[in-house]
Amino acid sequence: MLRIACCIVQITKHLLRITYHVPRFTLYIPIRNLPDELEVITMMKISVWHGALSDSYLKQVTQLGADCLDFGQGDFFPGVKEQGYPDLDELLKIKKKIRAWGLDINRVTLPDITEKFMKNLPGGEKELENTRNALRVFGEAGVPIARQRFAGDVFPGLTTHYPAVHRGGYVSRGESLELTKKKPETPTLEELQEWWKRFCDVYSQLVPIAEEYDVKLAIHPSDTPNPDTPLGSLGFHRVIDAFPGKNVGYLYCIGTRAEAGGTPLVLDEINNYGRKGRIFTVHFRNVRGSLATACGFEETLLDDGDMNMFRILLELHKVGFGGCLNPDHIPRIEGDSGNASLGLAYSIGYIKALLAAIAV
Secondary structure (H helix, E strand, O other): OEEEEEEEEEEOOOEEEEEEOOOOOEEEEHHOOOOOOOOEEEEEEEEEOOOOOOOOHHHHHHOOOOEEEEOOOOOOOOHHHOOOOOHHHHHHHHHHHHHHHOOOOEEEEEEOOHHHHHHOOHHHHHHHHHHHHHHHHHHOOOOEEEEOEEEOOOOOOOEEEEEEOOOOOEEEOOOOOOOOOOOOOOOOOOHHHHHHHHHHHHHHHHHHHHHOOEEEEOOOOOOOOOOOOOOOOOOOHHHHHOOOOOOOOOOOEEHHHHHHHHHHHHHHHHHHHHOOOOOOEEEEEEEEEHHHHOOEEEEOOOOOOOHHHHHHHHHHOOOOOOOOOOOOOOOOOOOOOOOEEEHHHHHHHHHHHHHHOOOO
């Protein structure tokens, strides 16, 4: 029996096509040469934040067993602040440095689409031009996944933020709906429809570029996922309804979606989006409570929340997810200093243990 660890497998009339995204290459096998039995195994990986890209940080995450880096800032790469989009030569230098440590880029963030564009203000069209150029640069560099941020996808002020204290005194983010006594107004239906129109204006121009360079466009859900947020439980679905191409999908944030509805919602959405091949990368974190069950929530370490994270991982495995898991929003714990994050070490080790258990 031939066992293949891969990201995407497609069988055409004459060829078996195996596409690896990290590292990025495609293998073609003539159908006539296939063995009688073929077992395809999708292998999940671990991504972490890019940090300062210092040798010390890259050495640390390599030692911990991370596979890839995620870039969450739209203006991180050289060139963005100067010309509006990354400089290709500088980006390739960064990629070469990362690969020297055995790592690769999993996901980048395009320059932000701010209120200038979303509200049709002066300078908005320049933002769209910049993000188009950025996506082309990332495509030229062979980056597999890109995220676009949009102003107005959350409703600030509806929840009260507070420090949630957990076992041993570690502190994480907490939010409560009921502690906010004077809530601000939220957008009207007409305003939300205009937001969606502007979103579609951006994606209508990004999707053809993504398809040209085979870059996956991964959208993150609204966080905090208050009712009617544009990328909340209902709006999130609309993205692939409006843009059904296979290069459009999700940066599926387990923590954010658990904030909306807990374990049942997360399992249902993984099954729905995952079996359609639309989960491109995952934020892997745990929470207690939800807006639906407790009118609030608190982030936790991976083993300390309401969700059984092994059960979540099994669902991802069942739908054939083969991308990266990023343990984001890691609380600081005793002993953390500078780049020495014990919480990061704990999170990577926890996920690697879950992945090892699945592989048995």
